[in-house]
Amino acid sequence: MKFIKNHFHLLNADAVSLGNSWNFINVISPYYRLYYIEDGTGYINSPAGRTTLTAGNLFLIPSFTLCDLHCDGYLSQYFVQFFEESPDGISLFGHCREILSVPASGIDIDNFKRLLEINPGRGINRSDNPKVYEKDVYYKEYTKLNELQTASKQFETQGIILQLLSRFMKSERFGISNQEVIPSAVLAAISYIQINIAKPLKVSQLASDANLNTDYFSRIFHRYAGKSPVNFILEKRIERAQYLIITTNIQYGEIAKLTGFENQQYFSRIFRKITGLSPKEYRNQNLGY
Incomplete structure (x- = not known):
């Protein structure tokens, strides 16, 4: 039997009315966004195309x-x-980085309302612009509220988020790439990579730690993680760099060190290869320059 091991931490929750000032480009956040559209129309553009936000649906x-x-x-x-x-280190939606939608049920709507009821004051009070509220100090402010919750509300909040996410795991566009149990050698390697992302990481050493031949280790890692160990490491380094660029004012050279790159030039080259932008262009776009 496969058990869900992923845990979700509430950041914001609210009901809002938006107008044409809700108009932001090149948004890429280190967290999930989940909408229930009550009335009106909007749209989301992504590399996969345009998704129209229509009443009565979840996105x-x-x-x-x-x-x-x-x-x-x-x-x-x-x-x-x-x-x-x-x-x-494997996201539930790691193989499905696209906008998903399903019709909302009465239970979904009740879940949203209940989530707001047990988590008051979790709206985005400063601005509805991601470039304004996506700062590390704001994250810390809201995550501190999670620590102040009672145990019962923490469990209920987690349960509601899982219920809402389960609706999208039934979508025809979502598929779990591998139902097999992930070998402990792969899990241990992924965990080590996540914890030591700022340190030098060699596939040969990961294989040695698992008491496996490097080629065999690389094959089974790719089978269960969906990518080679080298590409997995680079992806996790760049995801961490994206988070730091969005949420802090740390200089690019320091971000390169914090994410395990040998130098800023190599970091910038890999960052552009994966995101299509240089670190500076990425930060400028997220600051609205």
């Missing part, structure tokens, strides 16, 4: 999904934003 934007958010007239929505924590 999910997985973490690290590049998109534009737009409303030309009026949009009434419930929303919840949350971080994902995975012990094996």
